[in-house]
Amino acid sequence: MKQHALKETNYNFTGQDKFYRGKVRDVYTFGDKLVMIASDRISAFDVVLPEPIPYKGQVLNTIAAKFLNATKDIVPNWVTEVPDPNVTIGYACETYPVEMVIRGYLAGHAWRTYKSGKRELCGVQLPEGLKENDKLPEPIITPTTKAHEGHDEDISREEILKQGLVSEEEYKKLEEYTRALFQRGTEMAAKQGLILVDTKYEFGKFNDKIYLIDEIHTPDSSRYFYEEGYEERQAKGEPQKQLSKEFVRQWLLENGFSGKDGQEIPEMTSEKINEISDRYIELYEKVTGLPFEKADNTQMETRIEKNIKNALSL
Secondary structure (H helix, E strand, O other): OOOOOOOOOOOOOOOOOEEEEOOOEEEEEEOOEEEEEEOOOOEEOOEEOOOOOOOHHHHHHHHHHHHHHHOOOOOOEOEEEEEEOOEEEEEOOEEOOEEEEEEEEOOHHHHHHHHOOOOEEOOEEOOOOOOOOOEEEEEEEOOEEOOOOOOOEEOOHHHHHHOOOOOHHHHHHHHHHHHHHHHHHHHHHHHOOEEEEEEEEEEEEEOOEEEEEOOOOOOOOEEEEEOOOHHHHHHHOOOOOEEOOHHHHHHHHHOOOOOOOOOOOOOOOHHHHHHHHHHHHHHHHHHHOOOOOOOOOOOHHHHHHHHHHHHHOO
16 A cells, blocks of 8 residues: 655745755755755665655654754754654754765775775775774774765865865864764664664854754664674674665665666565665664654645744744
8 A cells, every 4th residue: 555655845935035955855944944854755876766755754854853862962953843753943054065974884885995996985094804894993984075966975084174175173073073973873873782884974054153964873874783693794794784775775786776877766666665664664663762653644744834834933
């Protein structure tokens, strides 16, 4: 059975002065306030897939709210309220043009780079003799530039400073925050029997102060392994049991799609869509340790609009 999912919103609120549709979020700006709606769109290889995934937006929005709340002692964040399972409202920050990616293990893009024979990633030297999913001697920061269109590009600290994308003083602060957040995320994951493998953070400025923005520690921006059996799987050279949207990427790769021009996205059947939805819900429960309570999605667009209007007194 096809469940209702939120593909996109097209509201026209009183006082709304900007609208931006990202890969998975619809963002409405009201002066210095930002309303971020987590849709059920799903992207992989920087491509938005044709079918939305029921409850995916709620999963991401509520995980992000939990982790942003749990890290506000480390760095202030942009959130002022979460008036709906799919909506977060906060400060409209001026975004830094780099994403702070931090990796504790050699997985994903870092492994693909290493496997190709390179031993340097974003200016960071990697030791010889590592296997896929090995723990790195210490977490490394591998930033990317933020692309509005197409792919984010790897960039080194030196290049960021050389291009003047971020001042040296502020960049040091971003690195400091990134390491502290990753440490907190690692501790919280361990309580759930998980390993936080890698993740990314985005920062912005509001009234000359640095804020953590967007979402954190969700399966869309992070990769988790199950701690149980990790060592044994590594010793045997077996794939790790993951909690991330890597399973979506794997399915696409198996069906001949890796985001390259001219490739066709495989058909997303109702079964496949429901399976991905179930995986996201499992992910929520495993990452937060809480049961997932499905919001009533029958009149989703109306519910979201009403909750935003109430929150902003429109």
